Amino acid sequence: MNRSTKTRLAKVLAALCLALLAVAGGTAQAAEFRAEKYPALTSGEQTGTGTGKGTILAFEGQMTECGAGGFEGELAAAAPSLTIEPHGSGCTAFGVSSAELLLNGCTYRLHPGTGSSDNFSGSLDIVCPEGQSITVIGNGCEVKIGAQTGLEAVEYENLTATSPKKGLQVVFNIHNFTYTKVKDGIFCPLNGTGVGSDGTLVGKTRVTATNSGNADGLWIE
Numbered sequence: 001m002n003r004s005t006k007t008r009l010a011k012v013l014a015a016l017c018l019a020l021l022a023v024a025g026g027t028a029q030a031a032e033f034r035a036e037k038y039p040a041l042t043s044g045e046q047t048g049t050g051t052g053k054g055t056i057l058a059f060e061g062q063m064t065e066c067g068a069g070g071f072e073g074e075l076a077a078a079a080p081s082l083t084i085e086p087h088g089s090g091c092t093a094f095g096v097s098s099a100e101l102l103l104n105g106c107t108y109r110l111h112p113g114t115g116s117s118d119n120f121s122g123s124l125d126i127v128c129p130e131g132q133s134i135t136v137i138g139n140g141c142e143v144k145i146g147a148q149t150g151l152e153a154v155e156y157e158n159l160t161a162t163s164p165k166k167g168l169q170v171v172f173n174i175h176n177f178t179y180t181k182v183k184d185g186i187f188c189p190l191n192g193t194g195v196g197s198d199g200t201l202v203g204k205t206r207v208t209a210t211n212s213g214n215a216d217g218l219w220i221e
C-alpha cells in the first residue's frame with residue numbers, strides 16, 4: 001500500500017470515528033426525574049447535617065439552621081430538572097434564634113447531572129424573580145442570595161434498597177455560591193458589608209412524591 005493510499009484510508013477512518021461519536025452523543029439520554037404518575041407533587045424533608053438539626057446555609061462560616069425546613073415542588077412529566085420551593089422556620093443565624101429566612105419568590109432548580117444505577121451527581125440553580133433574592137436577617141445582619149446557576153455539588157441517590165422507586169435522598173454539598181452582605185450591625189459577626197463568594201449549602205433531604213394524595217414513586221433514570 002503506497003503512502004497516498006494510506007493517507008486516504010486514514011482520513012476515511014478518522015471521518016468514520018467522528019461520525020460514530022456524533023451518533024453516540026446524539027442518542028445519549030440525559031438523566032431525568034421520573035414518577036409513576038403525573039403530576040407528581042414532590043416534598044423534601046430534611047434528614048440532618050453534621051450538627052443533626054437540618055440543612056445549613058453559611059456565610060463566612062456563620063451558620064444558618066432552621067429547626068423545621070424542607071421544600072415542595074411539582075413534576076408534570078419526566079424532566080432533566082426539578083424546581084422546588086425551599087422553606088424554613090425556627091431559624092438560628094448570626095448568634096440569635098430569632099433569625100428570618102425570606103424566600104421572596106426564589107426557588108431551587110435541581111439537576112441530576114450524570115451517573116448510573118442509583119447514584120447521580122449534579123448541580124443546583126437559584127432562580128429568583130427580577131429584583132428579588134433569598135434574604136437572611138438576624139442580630140443586625142442582612143445577607144441576600146441572588147440568582148445563580150451551576151452550583152456544585154448535589155448528590156442524588158435512588159432509595160431502591162428499602163423501597164423500590166419510592167423516593168430520593170438529596171445531599172447538598174455546595175461551597176461556592178455568592179451573596180451580598182447588606183447590613184453589618186454592631187452585634188453582627190460578619191466582616192463588613194459587600195460581596196462574598198464562600199457561601200455554603202450543606203445537608204441531607206429525603207424527597208418523596210404524591211399523586212391525588214396517594215404515595216407515588218419518584219426516582220432518577
